[in-house]
Amino acid sequence: SLSEKLKKTLKTLRGESKLTEAHIDAAMREIRIALLEADVNFKVVKQFVDAVKEKAVGQDVLQALSPHQQVVKIVFDEMQAMLGGESADIEFTSKTPNVIMMVGLQGSGKTTSTGKISRFLSQNRKRHPLLVSVDVYRPAARNQLAVIGQAINIPVFEAPELSDPLELTRAALKDAQQRGFDTLIIDTAGRLHIDDELMVELQQIKAETSPTEILFVADAMTGQDAVKSATEFNERIGLTGVVLTKMDGDARGGAALSIKQMIGKPIKFVGVGEKYDALEQFHPDRIAQRILG
Amino acid sequence: FRGKKTISPEILEELEEILIGSDIGVQTALDLVEKIRQQVNRKLINDTDELKKLLRSELLAILTAPAKSISGRAVRSETDIPLDIRPYVMMMVGVNGVGKTTTIAKLANLIKREGNDVMVCAADTFRAAAADQLTVWADRLDIPVIQQKPGTDPAAVVYDALQAAKARNTDVVIVDTAGRLHNKINLMNELEKMSRIAGREVPQAPHEVLLVLDAATGQNGLEQARQFTKTVPVTGIVLTKLDGTAKGGIVVAIARELGVPIRYVGTGEQIDDLTVFSPEEFVNSLFE
Numbered sequence: 001s002l003s004e005k006l007k008k009t010l011k012t013l014r015g016e017s018k019l020t021e022a023h024i025d026a027a028m029r030e031i032r033i034a035l036l037e038a039d040v041n042f043k044v045v046k047q048f049v050d051a052v053k054e055k056a057v058g059q060d061v062l063q064a065l066s067p068h069q070q071v072v073k074i075v076f077d078e079m080q081a082m083l084g085g086e087s088a089d090i091e092f093t094s095k096t097p098n099v100i101m102m103v104g105l106q107g108s109g110k111t112t113s114t115g116k117i118s119r120f121l122s123q124n125r126k127r128h129p130l131l132v133s134v135d136v137y138r139p140a141a142r143n144q145l146a147v148i149g150q151a152i153n154i155p156v157f158e159a160p161e162l163s164d165p166l167e168l169t170r171a172a173l174k175d176a177q178q179r180g181f182d183t184l185i186i187d188t189a190g191r192l193h194i195d196d197e198l199m200v201e202l203q204q205i206k207a208e209t210s211p212t213e214i215l216f217v218a219d220a221m222t223g224q225d226a227v228k229s230a231t232e233f234n235e236r237i238g239l240t241g242v243v244l245t246k247m248d249g250d251a252r253g254g255a256a257l258s259i260k261q262m263i264g265k266p267i268k269f270v271g272v273g274e275k276y277d278a279l280e281q282f283h284p285d286r287i288a289q290r291i292l293g
Numbered sequence: 294f295r296g297k298k299t300i301s302p303e304i305l306e307e308l309e310e311i312l313i314g315s316d317i318g319v320q321t322a323l324d325l326v327e328k329i330r331q332q333v334n335r336k337l338i339n340d341t342d343e344l345k346k347l348l349r350s351e352l353l354a355i356l357t358a359p360a361k362s363i364s365g366r367a368v369r370s371e372t373d374i375p376l377d378i379r380p381y382v383m384m385m386v387g388v389n390g391v392g393k394t395t396t397i398a399k400l401a402n403l404i405k406r407e408g409n410d411v412m413v414c415a416a417d418t419f420r421a422a423a424a425d426q427l428t429v430w431a432d433r434l435d436i437p438v439i440q441q442k443p444g445t446d447p448a449a450v451v452y453d454a455l456q457a458a459k460a461r462n463t464d465v466v467i468v469d470t471a472g473r474l475h476n477k478i479n480l481m482n483e484l485e486k487m488s489r490i491a492g493r494e495v496p497q498a499p500h501e502v503l504l505v506l507d508a509a510t511g512q513n514g515l516e517q518a519r520q521f522t523k524t525v526p527v528t529g530i531v532l533t534k535l536d537g538t539a540k541g542g543i544v545v546a547i548a549r550e551l552g553v554p555i556r557y558v559g560t561g562e563q564i565d566d567l568t569v570f571s572p573e574e575f576v577n578s579l580f581e
């Protein structure tokens with residue numbers, strides 16, 4: 001583990017009164033490798049290591065901790081601070097309905113997360129959500145959301161005669177307003193951040209609905225590419241938060257730090273399974289522990 | 294790396310970043326850069342053209358080794374399906390959302406175009422509308438699909454499909470399985486049972502097990518490959534979503550450690566977006 005590696009690296013620090021730069025450099029090499037192996041983006045690793053080095057060099061060697069424990073604490077605290085920060089709750093306004101857009105790359109877990117989040121909002125936040133899928137491309141995508149809606153007893157707006165995402169959006173919004181739903185969650189089709197036409201489609205849906213939340217749904221096992229897609233979605237559409245899915249796997253989840261550090265938006269939910277109750281709020285300390293191994 | 298330059302420490306640092314950024318893994322990246330650094334120090338490599346040449350040959354050696362070592366059993370592409378095995382049973386496996394179902398449609402299309410009778414088996418009886426999704430594809434391709442209602446034991450659907458295939462003298466059966474995380478023991482056991490049932494109904498089945506990996510997967514892809522190859526007889530990898538910005542470098546680590554050949558590459562969401570893996574094109578794209 002990282003702690004064991006740092007112990008070896010810093011064993012010559014015994015008897016010293018300060019954490020020297022030479023020792024910290026050796027420790028930073030170990031930390032860099034550990035974070036890259038945990039899938040943290042290499043640019044973010046650089047920023048992280050610089051931040052930790054700044055905090056560590058010249059610090060008094062504390063009596064209560066061994067040098068490696070002290071460095072581990074600085075690393076853990078810095079990672080938790082980078083991951084946490086602002087409020088990670090869904091924001092609501094008095095508008096009716098509040099619109100939440102679910103966006104992201106293909107297969108990341110948007111449709112499943114739409115079900116999970118609507119169930120959470122209904123049971124834990126006393127909201128009355130209506131769901132709609134504007135994925136007119138993927139075979140049986142709208143069926144999938146309909147089946148999910150049935151399973152969790154949350155209404156799904158359906159208009160099989162419509163095949164244009166924007167028309168569907170307008171019709172669903174109108175239906176939500178007329179039937180008094182206070183929340184409308186829009187499940188969008190998976191798309192590449194480099195697909196200009198489809199990114200414009202998201203901008204149009206946003207313009208149509210003025211959402212209070214645009215959640216980027218990202219797979220926890222994503223590697224170095226996480227930064228590219230998250231940054232592009234944020235720059236072109238504007239995100240208000242992130243949902244990190246498939247955290248019930250054994251991926252270290254470095255993508256969480258990469259995304260949070262690069263776009264500065266909070267991780268609002270974590271998907272921890274395929275069932276519709278497998279949703280957790282984000283705990284920066286738990287994710288920090290996991291990334292650091 | 295455009296144009297011929299002399300090799301400076303900055304170039305080597307940039308190379309390390311490109312390699313790490315492609316997800317080939319830290320250790321592999323550091324090893325490759327170190328190998329190059331030593332050759333530079335011994336004046337065996339003098340400019341970036343020679344550096345690229347060495348790097349290409351190192352990566353190609355890793356990527357082409359598996360195909361050379363797996364002879365006989367597995368096919369290189371849909372054009373190699375052995376005519377004496379009927380039904381030839383293929384199974385698509387992998388974690389959630391990587392593109393298994395879509396890849397089956399693409400592959401079924403290629404196999405049908407070769408003049409084979411293809412049948413698909415909707416053995417994902419768990420996820421919402423999974424069978425519906427495969428059925429839409431099957432209808433578009435005008436090929437039969439065997440399915441059961443949600444919640445049915447997936448091994449039972451495999452059994453049904455193989456009975457039907459034998460009765461109809463179908464050439465190829467492709468089994469779709471539910472996405473599953475490799476650290477879920479019960480789900481991996483379920484997969485092993487499906488494979489075992491197939492082997493009981495058709496000798497040597499499944500003849501081809503393709504592990505589907507998302508090109509954007511990080512180091513966890515190696516663990517996925519380790520666990521799936523332990524559970525079922527994986528014969529090849531399909532690397533999907535290479536039309537995105539991810540490089541899919543994790544297949545280098547997988548080729549190195551497990552020797553599983555990469556069979557196909559997915560390059561989009563349409564039926565024709567599947568090509569036979571080309572190691573040369575893959576290595577070239579790492580530097581684009």
Ligand SMILES: Nc1nc2c(ncn2[C@@H]2O[C@H](COP(=O)(O)OP(=O)(O)OP(=O)(O)O)[C@@H](O)[C@H]2O)c(=O)[nH]1
Nearest residue numbers: 106107108109110111112190246271272273389390
């Ligand atoms: N284990 C696990 N599986 C998940 C989780 N979230 C989603 N999945 C699974 O991931 C797969 C993809 O989920 P979808 O909801 O279809 O993903 P999507 O983003 O809507 O996909 P596209 O619409 O095609 O872009 C399915 O098999 C889901 O069951 C999670 O937190 N844990």
Ligand SMILES: Nc1nc2c(ncn2[C@@H]2O[C@H](COP(=O)(O)OP(=O)(O)OP(=O)(O)O)[C@@H](O)[C@H]2O)c(=O)[nH]1
Nearest residue numbers: 106107389390391392393394395472534559560561
């Ligand atoms: N851009 C791109 N998208 C792909 C590719 N292959 C599959 N997809 C998309 O990825 C998403 C998931 O594909 P599926 O075929 O449902 O994946 P799966 O592995 O069967 O998913 P589960 O059964 O839920 O585990 C869909 O939106 C597909 O259109 C590819 O090569 N490129």
Ligand SMILES: [Mg+2]
Nearest residue numbers: 110111135190
């Ligand atoms: Mg979806």
Ligand SMILES: [Mg+2]
Nearest residue numbers: 393394417472
């Ligand atoms: Mg599927």
